[in-house]
Amino acid sequence: ITGHWVWGGGWLANLGTAFGDFAGSTVVHSVGGWAALTGALILGPRFGRYTDRGANAMPGHSMSLATLGCLILWLGWFGFNPGSTMAADPSAISHIAVTTNIAAAFGGVAATFTAMFYLGKPDLSMIINGVLAGLVGITAGCDSVSVPWAAVIGLIAGILVVFSVTIFDRLKIDDPVGATSVHLVCGVWGTLAVGLFKDEAGLITAGQFAQLGSQIIGIVSVGAFTVITTAVSWYIIKAVAGIRVPQEEEIRGLDVGEHGMEAYSGFLKEEVR
Numbered sequence: 001i002t003g004h005w006v007w008g009g010g011w012l013a014n015l016g017t018a019f020g021d022f023a024g025s026t027v028v029h030s031v032g033g034w035a036a037l038t039g040a041l042i043l044g045p046r047f048g049r050y051t052d053r054g055a056n057a058m059p060g061h062s063m064s065l066a067t068l069g070c071l072i073l074w075l076g077w078f079g080f081n082p083g084s085t086m087a088a089d090p091s092a093i094s095h096i097a098v099t100t101n102i103a104a105a106f107g108g109v110a111a112t113f114t115a116m117f118y119l120g121k122p123d124l125s126m127i128i129n130g131v132l133a134g135l136v137g138i139t140a141g142c143d144s145v146s147v148p149w150a151a152v153i154g155l156i157a158g159i160l161v162v163f164s165v166t167i168f169d170r171l172k173i174d175d176p177v178g179a180t181s182v183h184l185v186c187g188v189w190g191t192l193a194v195g196l197f198k199d200e201a202g203l204i205t206a207g208q209f210a211q212l213g214s215q216i217i218g219i220v221s222v223g224a225f226t227v228i229t230t231a232v233s234w235y236i237i238k239a240v241a242g243i244r245v246p247q248e249e250e251i252r253g254l255d256v257g258e259h260g261m262e263a264y265s266g267f268l269k270e271e272v273r
Contacts (some may be wrong), residue, residue: 038230102154153193
């Protein structure tokens, strides 16, 4: 539905100044982020994730595989963004490929230094999310911003994602991989960035507010619609089938509960207190 609003000739596409989201910072990423945030709030945190002493780290088992996944996504984005031209236009495709790559690189670098200064260490999980944050942030305006502004968009996205992950933790909203920070927060940022940096139409690049106004309308309307509809869906599923496994199964691990075996036989589990 929201995709039609933007890409199918719907009302956001027909505003006085059309809402701009070339490849999906809002239509794809923030929609998923709003839905995930709603689900996380309804589901609640994992058992033992938060205590009176603060948040307990529950790291993934392989940062090597996480890094590989990031690199695969980075490569895949060259099909995602340039492919959204839906035409064999060498000039447009090459420009989009460059803005996409620049934003990802600057997002990763920004997250690296932000983590170093804010958290004390260049956290690899934050670096991975910084790259993805830059990719999500540039997706809305990859066709309509210049390369230097693409770098700025990626840079700010990489900073935002580090602070966002820590803020969600302080609010005790359990997001195991930082997906809400990457897709929701940076999807919203990337959508706003179109209104700021779009060539000949942005607030900063051209001194015009109309595009930014349309972006704000789109962000709010898509966000409200997504939260309401997904909340209804989550509560229906919760009432009919349930959305949470029993605590004992959660502690033992879903590999055992769902598949009857451990992913890593003999792996020592720490006791959760």
